[in-house]
Amino acid sequence: MSVIIERFTKATKSHYELLLDADPSRKVVDSYLSKSHCIEAKVGLKVIGVIILLPTRPNTLEIVNIAVSNDFQGQGIGRILIEYALEFAREHEMKTVEIGTGSTSVGALYLYQKCGFRMTHIDKDFFSRHYDEKIIENEIELRDMVRMSQDLC
Template structure:
């Protein structure tokens, strides 16, 4: 598997990005300001992440997505580790990420990759998304904020 920048003129893998963030409007907004990386295996895009600069020394990992049929193969962990290394190489001092309170697997993944919980944005998803979001029967309401010093 190769992880690389999205090529100039190459369409972002919206079907994957919308797995991690169901708001096309928000995805398109941060795609225009961020840097997109794709995981390619056998000429197929199997994963994606976006790095979005937020402050002079800080970048946020705003979307990590893997094709559903490939979950459990370590692709997500490879993407997160690549994001950490990329942020370090770009000179950032802090990498942040946010995920839903109902995203149990993602919370575990980020912590396994060295992130620490630093806050909760109460009702983030009920304020910013028109449709209710549920994962494993849990309503997604709050954004759990995590951070890693690089």
């Protein structure tokens, strides 16, 4: 399988299906898309993954959304996207890459740590404060965000 990684500027229905799988609020997703570097993973013409990179503080890039199609999960696509993001950050002279994920997102926590991210803190009740509806993941109500980062220098 040949995976192509490239930037996109206009989110299509295929992009939104993935983006909203990782972040269920269209309002939140729309709030960061126009300010971000948007990257897609494709096999042929099919979009199978996305990663959204938002410059935040000076020399800091945050991965604000990453998602891989269910049919392609477990095949290393997420890791490829994260490695692309880290290289992108280095090329743009960033010093730190950050990412946040739900405290109930065990698969994501595992992947991010395998890719070199370290936990920095817990943002208690993040999802309760920012989302109108409860989010249930792995049969647990998602309330807290685990913040992680990786220094590139």
